[in-house]
Every structure is written in structure tokens, then in C-alpha cells.
Amino acid sequence: MKILFITTGSQATYYAAAPLATAARNAGHHVMLAAHEPWVETAEAIGLPTFCFTVDPIRHFMRISNPGKGLRFPRELGDEEMFGQGRGFAKMGLAGVESLLELAKDWTPDVVVGSSQSYAAMLLAAHLKVPYVRHIEYLGIPLTGIDPGAEEELRPEMERLGVDGLLKPDLLLDSTPPSLRPSHDPAAQPMRWIPSNPQRRLERWMYTRPEGRRRVVITSGFRSLMFRDPGWSMPLLVKELDKLGAEALIAANPGAVERFGSELGDARVGWIPIDVTAATCDLAVHHGGATTATTLMANGVPQLVIPENPPEFPPNYHREAIAKAITDFGAGKTLWPQAQEPDKAPGEVIAAACRELLEDPSYTERTQFLAKEISTLPTPAEIVPKLEALV
Numbered sequence: 001m002k003i004l005f006i007t008t009g010s011q012a013t014y015y016a017a018a019p020l021a022t023a024a025r026n027a028g029h030h031v032m033l034a035a036h037e038p039w040v041e042t043a044e045a046i047g048l049p050t051f052c053f054t055v056d057p058i059r060h061f062m063r064i065s066n067p068g069k070g071l072r073f074p075r076e077l078g079d080e081e082m083f084g085q086g087r088g089f090a091k092m093g094l095a096g097v098e099s100l101l102e103l104a105k106d107w108t109p110d111v112v113v114g115s116s117q118s119y120a121a122m123l124l125a126a127h128l129k130v131p132y133v134r135h136i137e138y139l140g141i142p143l144t145g146i147d148p149g150a151e152e153e154l155r156p157e158m159e160r161l162g163v164d165g166l167l168k169p170d171l172l173l174d175s176t177p178p179s180l181r182p183s184h185d186p187a188a189q190p191m192r193w194i195p196s197n198p199q200r201r202l203e204r205w206m207y208t209r210p211e212g213r214r215r216v217v218i219t220s221g222f223r224s225l226m227f228r229d230p231g232w233s234m235p236l237l238v239k240e241l242d243k244l245g246a247e248a249l250i251a252a253n254p255g256a257v258e259r260f261g262s263e264l265g266d267a268r269v270g271w272i273p274i275d276v277t278a279a280t281c282d283l284a285v286h287h288g289g290a291t292t293a294t295t296l297m298a299n300g301v302p303q304l305v306i307p308e309n310p311p312e313f314p315p316n317y318h319r320e321a322i323a324k325a326i327t328d329f330g331a332g333k334t335l336w337p338q339a340q341e342p343d344k345a346p347g348e349v350i351a352a353a354c355r356e357l358l359e360d361p362s363y364t365e366r367t368q369f370l371a372k373e374i375s376t377l378p379t380p381a382e383i384v385p386k387l388e389a390l391v
Contacts, residue, residue, distance in 0.1 A: 001391060004109035006034040006053065006100070006121040008092060009137075011042050012291040013115050016137035016175065018046045019194035020113070023380035024387060032107065034100060034120075036092070045198065051103055053120060054096040061095070062088035086149025093119030093150075094157060100124045110391045116143060119150050122169075126161045131390035134169035136188065138290040139176045139322050144184055170390050173383065177297060177370050180325045189386065192377035195275035195295045205268065207276050210247045214282040214358060217272060219251035219292060220306075233347030235263040240351030242266075244358060249277060282364075283357050285350060288319030293326065300371035302363035303332035304353050308339075331367035333357060 005021045007014050014035065025031040025048065034053045035043035043050040062085060097120050104124065113133040114121020125132030136143070151158075151166050158165065174181065174188035181188075209215060218237075238248045242265065250264065251272035274292060278284070278299035286292050288307035296303055303326055307319035323334040335353050337346035357363050 001111065001388060002030045002032075002107065002109045003111045003113060003387060004032050004034060004100075004103075004107075004121075004124075005048075005113045006118045006124065007039075007043070007115045008036060008058070008089060008118040008120065009115055010058075011039055012289060013117075013137055014039055014042045014046060015196040015291055017113075017115055017135065018048075018196040020135065020173075020191070020380040020383060021046070021048055024384050027381070027384045029384075032109075034096075034103070036096065046196070053099045053103075054092065056092070056095065058088070058092065061092040082145030083149035083152075086146035086151075087153040088149075089117045089146060090119045090150035090153035093121075093123050094154070096120040097123040097127070101127060104128055111387055113387070117146065119154060119166075122167045123154070123157065123161075126158070126163055126167050131170040132167055133171045133173065133387065133390070135191075136172070136174040136176060136185075138193070138294045139180055139325055143186075144182075171386060175294070177294075177373050178377075179370060179373055180329060189383070190377045191383050192379050193294045193298050193374055194380060195291070195298070197273075197275055197291065199273065200271060202273065202276060206273055207280065209280045212245075214244070214246040215249065215280055216241055216246045216283045216285060216354060216358075217249040217251070217274070217277060217281045217301075218285045219272065219274065219289075220287045233345045235265075236345055236347030237350050237354075238264050238267045240347065241354060244351075244355055246282070246354075246358065249281070283354060285354065288323045290318060290322060293322050297326075297331065297367060297370045298374045300364070300368040302357050302367050304350065304357055305332060305334050306337065306350070307334065308336060329366055329370070330362060331370055332363060 003024050005017055007017045021031055021033055031048055032051055033043050033046065033048045034051045036054045037052065038057055040050060040052050100120060101124065109130060111131045111133060112121050112125040113135055116134060116136045122132055147166060154166065172186060172188040173191050175191050175193045178190055241248050248267040249272050250267055250269045252269050274295050278296050278301055281301050283304065284296045284301050285304045288305045293303060305323035305326060307323045326332040327334045333353055335350065337349040341349045
């Protein structure tokens with residue numbers, strides 16, 4: 001059987017799609033992964049045959065309102081911005097479907113599996129009249145937010161194909177922990193979250209707990225303020241964590257390592273394999289990235305989520321949705337340091353929140369509940385027969 005996976009999104013989306021695509025290939029099926037620039041190299045690194053379906057990046061298609069200057073408190077996920085994002089992803093789907101149809105002339109898929117934002121997958125399946133699978137890769141994908149905009153943008157094309165509205169998937173997969181899944185989302189087949197990310201040679205400290213100390217991992221993503229603004233006082237945060245008897249692991253690029261130097265004491269700074277190290281941690285401080293958050297949930301680690309972006313970037317509603325879900329469930333907290341306590345150094349504010357999360361066992365209990373729930377869900381290998389049954 002030939003299965004075409006069409007992925008649209010950030011680097012994280014490709015790693016989220018990798019376990020199912022790899023499981024299908026391991027089951028003996030012919031698998032191809034369709035990617036867009038600039039993530040073709042990311043897709044290739046997964047180890048699957050890769051096809052580029054559009055050379056334009058997502059930002060070329062996005063219509064997102066200007067977030068303005070300065071920091072802000074979180075608000076309800078913006079309907080207008082989500083509608084605009086849906087239209088943007090739909091435009092991307094329209095732009096890529098022609099190259100996918102050309103591919104299908106030579107390599108015709110029996111099943112098309114699309115990421116949650118890949119309307120190209122839906123369009124191709126409608127053209128070819130083959131089963132269509134939609135995969136919600138992780139928590140924070142607001143289908144009810146982006147689909148209305150996409151439906152408006154794609155209405156003429158769907159009418160031309162004889163389809164009323166967006167094509168409904170023959171199978172909807174969802175890797176969101178059931179307890180965090182929005183009640184208004186359509187029914188879906190749950191699938192266990194399996195981490196997938198770049199690997200390097202491991203060192204012993206990465207997979208063992210420090211003796212007699214708790215451990216806090218800090219990771220911020222390339223858009224976070226944590227490493228971009230000197231006022232965020234990372235050295236102060238590390239000192240405060242040391243007072244709590246906690247070792248700090250800081251995921252950072254080489255530039256950040258060089259910049260902070262000896263200011264961070266005995267904190268480990270550099271590449272951190274979160275999929276391996278999470279099992280050794282008592283707390284995580286991060287930016288709200290989807291793969292980071294779900295990997296931590298799967299390992300029962302409480303989370304302090306700081307979803308602030310620098311002013312030059314638009315608000316990231318996925319991160320805010322992730323932070324809200326974790327906080328509402330009691331598995332962590334959301335923090336906006338500069339907005340909530342502008343008179344204090346962010347490092348001091350973050351340290352105080354870390355103290356609460358480390359000392360209150362309820363956060364660990366709630367996130368361990370999620371870990372157990374995730375562990376009981378069907379693995380990607382167990383989902384492959386459901387793909388086979390569609391044909």
C-alpha cells in the first residue's frame with residue numbers, strides 16, 4: 001500500500017508526524033513524506049523519502065493581524081487571527097496541490113494522511129477520491145478556530161470538486177491526551193504520543209538523576225524572550241534554583257552558551273535531549289512548544305509555561321492554548337513575568353513560581369495522571385491497521 005503523508009507547520013510538526021509514518025513503513029508499506037520549505041531538510045532527517053510540494057514558507061501565505069508593540073496579558077484565542085491563519089493554510093494548500101497531483105501521476109497514494117493544518121492533503125484526497133486521514137499531532141491545534149477561515153477560502157475549489165464544505169476525514173487521529181481534549185472537538189481515534197527529535201551522542205548525566213538534588217530543565221525555543229533579553233536575568237534564576245536544592249539544565253544554542261559563560265555556575269547549558277532527560281526532571285520551565293509540552297506530560301513532569309514572544313513576532317495562539325490547558329488541569333502554571341510583575345526581575349518571578357511547583361505535590365500528581373493516560377493509548381504501530389482498513 002502507498003501512503004502519502006503531507007505535513008504543514010513548523011519543525012515540530014514533522015517530528016510529530018514521524019512515528020506514525022515510520023510505523024507504516026516498518027509494517028511494509030510504501031511511504032512518502034511531502035514537505036514544504038524551509039523544512040525539507042528536517043523531513044529528510046527523519047529518514048523517509050521526501051517530496052517538496054511548495055517552495056514557499058508558511059509566512060508567505062499567512063494573514064495574521066499585527067500584534068502591536070510591547071507585552072500583553074493572554075486573552076481568549078483571537079477569532080479574527082485564527083480565521084486569518086485558516087485562510088493562510090488554505091492558500092498554502094491550493095498552492096501546493098498542483099505539484100502533488102503531478103506526483104500522483106507517477107506515484108498514486110492509496111491513502112493520504114495530512115497534518116491538522118494541511119489542507120493540501122484534503123484537496124489531494126478529494127481530487128484522487130482516496131481515503132483521507134487527518135492527524136491532530138499535539139495539544140493546541142484549534143480546529144474550530146482555523147477551519148472556518150479555510151472553508152471560506154476553499155469553498156470555490158471544493159464546489160468545483162463536488163464537495164459541500166471541507167472534506168471530512170475518513171479517520172481523524174488525535175495525539176492530545178483525552179483529559180485535555182476540547183469538548184467541542186469532533187470525535188477522534190486517540191493515538192499515543194511518541195517523542196521524535198534530532199539525536200546526538202548521549203552522556204551519562206542526561207539519563208540519570210543527580211544524587212540528592214532535584215532537577216529543573218529550562219528550554220525556551222528560538223523566539224522566546226528568555227535568551228534574547230538580558231533583563232530576563234537567567235543567572236538570577238539559576239542562583240534561586242540552587243537555593244531550592246535544584247540543578248538547572250538549560251537548553252541553549254552555542255551563542256547563548258558563549259554569552260552567559262561562567263555566570264550560570266554549575267548549570268548544564270547546551271544541547272539537552274528532552275525526550276531522554278525529561279524522565280530525570282522534577283520540573284520544566286519552557287515557552288509552550290507543543291512537542292516539548294507533550295513530551296514532558298508523557299514523562300509526568302510539572303510545567304511552568306511562559307508563552308511570551310518578543311514584540312516583533314505575532315502572538316502564538318497554539319502556545320497560549322497549551323499553557324491554558326496545562327494550567328486548567330492543574331499540571332502546571334502559566335506565567336507572564338513582565339506583564340504580571342513588571343517591577344521585579346523576571347528571573348525572580350520565575351524562581352518564585354518554580355518554588356511553588358516544586359513544593360506543592362498536587363502538580364506532580366496531576367501531570368502523572370496525564371502520563372498514565374498517555375501510556376494507555378494505542379501506539380502508532382497499532383494505528384497502522386486502521387489505515388489499512390480504509391482501503
